[in-house]
Structure formats: structure tokens, C-alpha cells
Amino acid sequence: MKDGHIRNIAIIGGGSAGWMTAAALARILGRDYAAITLVESDAIGTVGVGEATIPQINIFNRMLGIDEDEFVRRTKGSFKLGIQFVDWGRKGHSYFHPFGKYGVDMEGVSFHAFWLRLHQAGLAPWIDAYSLPASAAALGKFMRPIDAGKSPLSTIAYAFHFDAGLYAAFLREYAEARGVVRREGRIINVHQAADDGFIRTVELEDGTHVAADLFIDCSGFHGLLIEGAMQAGYVDWSQYLPCNRAMAVPCTGTADITPYTRSTARQAGWQWRIPLQHRIGNGYVYCSDFISDDVARETLLSNLDGEALAEPRIIKFTTGRRRQYWVKNCVAIGLSSGFMEPLESTSIWMIQSGIARLLGNFPDQSFSPVDISRFNRVLATETEEIRDFLILHYKATERTDSEFWNYCRTMPIPDRLAEKIAVFENSGRCFRENEELFNDTSWFAVMIGQLKAPRRHDPVAELLTLEETRTRLEQIARAVANSADYMPLHSDFIRQNCAS
Numbered sequence: 001m002k003d004g005h006i007r008n009i010a011i012i013g014g015g016s017a018g019w020m021t022a023a024a025l026a027r028i029l030g031r032d033y034a035a036i037t038l039v040e041s042d043a044i045g046t047v048g049v050g051e052a053t054i055p056q057i058n059i060f061n062r063m064l065g066i067d068e069d070e071f072v073r074r075t076k077g078s079f080k081l082g083i084q085f086v087d088w089g090r091k092g093h094s095y096f097h098p099f100g101k102y103g104v105d106m107e108g109v110s111f112h113a114f115w116l117r118l119h120q121a122g123l124a125p126w127i128d129a130y131s132l133p134a135s136a137a138a139l140g141k142f143m144r145p146i147d148a149g150k151s152p153l154s155t156i157a158y159a160f161h162f163d164a165g166l167y168a169a170f171l172r173e174y175a176e177a178r179g180v181v182r183r184e185g186r187i188i189n190v191h192q193a194a195d196d197g198f199i200r201t202v203e204l205e206d207g208t209h210v211a212a213d214l215f216i217d218c219s220g221f222h223g224l225l226i227e228g229a230m231q232a233g234y235v236d237w238s239q240y241l242p243c244n245r246a247m248a249v250p251c252t253g254t255a256d257i258t259p260y261t262r263s264t265a266r267q268a269g270w271q272w273r274i275p276l277q278h279r280i281g282n283g284y285v286y287c288s289d290f291i292s293d294d295v296a297r298e299t300l301l302s303n304l305d306g307e308a309l310a311e312p313r314i315i316k317f318t319t320g321r322r323r324q325y326w327v328k329n330c331v332a333i334g335l336s337s338g339f340m341e342p343l344e345s346t347s348i349w350m351i352q353s354g355i356a357r358l359l360g361n362f363p364d365q366s367f368s369p370v371d372i373s374r375f376n377r378v379l380a381t382e383t384e385e386i387r388d389f390l391i392l393h394y395k396a397t398e399r400t401d402s403e404f405w406n407y408c409r410t411m412p413i414p415d416r417l418a419e420k421i422a423v424f425e426n427s428g429r430c431f432r433e434n435e436e437l438f439n440d441t442s443w444f445a446v447m448i449g450q451l452k453a454p455r456r457h458d459p460v461a462e463l464l465t466l467e468e469t470r471t472r473l474e475q476i477a478r479a480v481a482n483s484a485d486y487m488p489l490h491s492d493f494i495r496q497n498c499a500s
């Protein structure tokens with residue numbers, strides 16, 4: 001068995017995944033541990049989308065030690081308090097999936113259990129009144145949390161929208177300043193050792209080779225190394241997440257930058273709207289079995305807030321995950337590891353998670369099979385938990401107005417999700433299982449938002465009398481409303497702190 005630590009790392013690809021990985025490894029490993037080379041091809045380019053994030057990106061930014069205002073300025077970004085879902089449960093109906101938690105848990109019981117009881121008794125407004133991110137988003141307001149004791153202002157959870165190309169450029173500068181060497185050129189061959197199948201070098205068009213001990217495949221959908229060389233296999237989830245194309249186009253924006261992503265359900269999928277400082281990102285994610293590209297294009301272009309700034313671009317994909325994320329000395333991070341579609345902005349989080357888990361299981365020259373198999377198992381579970389949350393959006397609908405929605409409403413779903421829905425329909429209970437990404441607020445927001453009415457409330461909500469519950473919830477709603485009033489407009493906040 002070989003020993004000694006990894007001395008050369010090659011990152012293949014310079015999209016968000018490649019440069020996030022390069023920046024993180026440079027930061028954590030430092031200059032002396034290993035030489036890091038990143039290979040990318042300007043001629044091939046990047047996928048160029050991926051503009052909405054979830055609050056966990058703050059952990060990544062803090063780990064890099066980057067200045068947040070500079071980051072937002074450089075990526076022409078904006079702030080995100082959650083996602084507004086329009087026409088999903090039923091046409092003409094919308095709801096908000098906020099970051100953070102609803103209200104305050106009481107007596108060890110989830111806040112939403114008390115709310116449901118009161119709401120079913122006709123004594124409580126819609127649950128958004130108990131979420132500061134939801135209330136602030138409705139008013140177009142934003143600020144970062146401040147130290148304000150028990151006020152909801154202390155716990156504002158937020159993420160970002162940013163220009164994906166500028167994000168990769170920002171991280172490139174960061175990584176190169178810390179010693180990462182960039183090689184430009186198209187890889188035409190991957191050379192593996194005859195004895196053990198480990199990758200030894202990648203060969204560029206100009207005939208040069210890049211050798212490394214560890215190869216990180218960030219080459220995008222086709223998985224140049226993980227699939228092309230290592231044949232890791234792909235688990236196809238099209239039966240659950242049928243969308244297989246996206247048509248993307250930016251358009252002009254307005255001075256009023258909304259602090260949330262909007263997702264509007266359409267005839268055969270859904271349309272995103274992501275407001276940045278200099279434009280709005282838009283895209284129609286659809287299933288080509290149910291709609292033609294021409295109709296998708298027409299739908300997208302007739303539902304923009306401003307003037308289109310480019311020709312719409314089609315991106316094709318198959319939802320699913322790589323059967324193995326790590327094979328021998330090759331680890332897939334980013335789109336090369338799979339793609340579940342952008343509905344809840346989870347791909348950049350998956351990159352972050354892949355990097356964190358790679359660092360947590362960082363190999364030496366022996367490439368311990370138990371570490372590799374644990375890495376593969378943990379990431380597979382994490383991906384499946386997110387998959388189930390995404391499927392819920394398609395499944396929990398009353399829409400009968402198109403073949404696409406008829407398919408989604410009636411499709412078979414994984415057992416674990418079917419159980420979660422049944423538990424919710426019975427008593428409104430939602431749980432965060434194990435370490436899954438989405439918490440009980442997220443599950444509750446989408447379940448109740450998509451019109452899944454529980455038959456009764458959680459019996460433990462009767463720990464408090466109806467009157468006491470009402471008094472406490474009124475106090476919470478008042479605190480939320482006062483806090484939302486206090487916050488500045490999102491556009492003003494950007495102008496004052498991080499205008500590009």
C-alpha cells in the first residue's frame with residue numbers, strides 16, 4: 001500500500017464547482033500542503049446559471065473569510081429571504097417558503113403545531129405573519145440580523161442571488177491569490193494506470209499532461225472523469241423529477257429589487273425569476289415530453305418583467321445522481337455528481353457539502369476504501385433527502401389543467417416521502433429527519449402552502465389553552481410586524497452597503 005500525503009491535486013473544470021473547490025482547498029490546506037492546479041476550457045465555457053442560494057452559503061463565505069459587502073458588490077448580487085411559489089398548489093394561489101423558523105417553539109412543541117390549532121379554529125392569520133423573512137419579503141425589506149435580544153431582528157436568515165459568472169471570477173481571484181495555478185485548455189484524454197485504474201494524468205489538446213494524486217471532477221453534466229473514465233454510473237430520477245430542460249434568459253430589471261426568488265408554475269414546469277442589481281435572471285424549467293421548445297420559449301419571453309437582454313438558451317439535463325461520487329482517486333463535485341433541478345436552489349449547497357465532506361474524509365495516498373464508501377453513502381442519503389423535498393412540490397398539487405400536472409399529481413413517489421405526507425395530512429406534524437438539509441419549517445411551508453390541509457391538529461398543541469395560545473401568537477405576530485416595519489427597503493440596503 002502507498003502512503004504519504006497527497007501532494008498534487010488537479011481540479012478539472014472552472015465553473016462554480018471548480019472555483020469553489022479551489023478556493024476552499026487553498027484556504028484550508030494552505031500553500032505548502034499540496035500543489036493545486038485547475039484546468040478549464042474557455043472554449044467549452046460553463047453552464048452559466050446558478051444564481052440563487054440558501055443560507056448555508058454564509059458558512060462557506062465565513063470559512064473563506066471574505067467580506068460580504070465586497071462579495072455582493074462584485075457579483076452584482078442581492079439578498080434572498082426565501083422563495084415565493086406562485087400557482088403551484090392551484091392556479092391563482094401563492095405562498096412563501098421563508099428561511100429560518102416560524103415563530104418560537106413553546107413548551108418543547110413546534111410553533112407550527114400551535115399555529116395550526118389556532119388557524120383551524122379560525123383564530124389565527126396565515127402563517128407568514130409569524131415569519132420575519134416572509135413578512136419583510138412581502139414589504140420588499142431587508143437587513144442583516146442585529147443583536148436585539150429576543151426580537152426576530154436577531155435571527156434573520158438570508159442567502160444571496162448573484163451572477164454565476166461573476167461568482168466564479170471572484171473565487172478565481174481568491175484562489176489564485178492563494179497559490180492555485182490555472183491551466184487553460186481542453187482535455188482530450190484521461191490516462192489511467194494499467195494496474196489499479198487510478199487516474200495518472202489528463203492530457204490537454206496541446207499535448208501537455210497534468211499529473212496529480214487526487215483528481216476532482218468539476219467538469220459539469222457529462223462528468224469527464226467520473227463517468228468518462230471511471231464509469232461511476234447514473235441513478236436516473238426522471239420518473240419523480242420529470243423536468244429535463246431549462247430555457248434561460250436575462251432581462252432588464254427595475255430599481256426595486258425584490259429580496260426573494262419567485263417560482264411560478266407553468267403548463268409543463270415552472271419559471272424562475274432571480275433579481276440582481278443589473279438585471280433579472282429568468283428561466284423556464286420544463287419537461288420536453290409535455291411541451292415543445294418553441295412553446296417554452298414563447299411562454300418565457302411573454303412572462304418577463306423587462307426587455308430580454310439575450311437570446312434564450314436551452315440547457316438539457318437528466319435529473320438524478322452519480323451512482324458513486326468518489327471512485328479510486330477521482331471525486332465528483334458539482335454538476336458532474338448529479339443534478340436535481342434548481343427548484344430550491346440546492347446545487348451550490350451540494351457543491352459546498354461535497355467540499356466539506358471531501359475535507360472531512362481527506363485521503364492520503366492509500367485512498368482508504370472505507371472512507372470512500374462512507375463518503376458515497378452519506379452524500380447519497382443527503383441527495384435523496386433533498387430529492388424528496390423537491391418531489392413534494394410537484395406531487396402536492398390540485399392542478400388538473402395540463403398533462404404535465406396530471407402526471408405529477410398522480411405519479412408514484414418514494415415511500416419515505418409518502419409517509420411524510422401521510423403524517424402531515426393526519427395531524428400537521430413535520431419533522432427534520434436525521435441531518436437532512438430542510439428543517440420542519442421548510443416541510444411545513446411547502447405542505448401547507450400547497451394546500452395539504454391536515455385533518456386535525458397535533459394533540460400536544462393542547463398543552464396550552466386556546467386563549468393562551470392566541471395571546472402568545474398575537475405577541476409573536478406583533479413582534480414580527482414591528483420588526484418588518486423597522487427594516488429598510490432592500491434596494492436602499494444594497495445602495496447603502498454593497499451597490500456594484
Ligand SMILES: Cc1cc2nc3c(=O)[nH]c(=O)nc-3n(C[C@H](O)[C@H](O)[C@H](O)COP(=O)(O)OP(=O)(O)OC[C@H]3O[C@@H](n4cnc5c(N)ncnc54)[C@H](O)[C@@H]3O)c2cc1C
Nearest residue numbers: 013014015017046047050052187220246334335342347348
Ligand atoms: C437551469 C439551471 C439553473 C440552476 N440554478 C441554480 C440555482 O439557482 N442555484 C444553485 O445553487 N444552483 C443552480 N444550478 C446549478 C448550478 O448552475 C451548478 O451547480 C453550478 O453552476 C456548478 O456547475 P459546475 O461548475 O459543476 O459545471 P459547469 O459550470 O458546467 O463547469 C464545467 C467546467 O468544466 C470545464 N470542462 C468541461 N469539459 C472540459 C474539458 N474537456 N476540458 C477542459 N475543461 C472542461 C468547463 O470549461 C467548465 O469550466 C442551476 C443549474 C441549471 C442547469
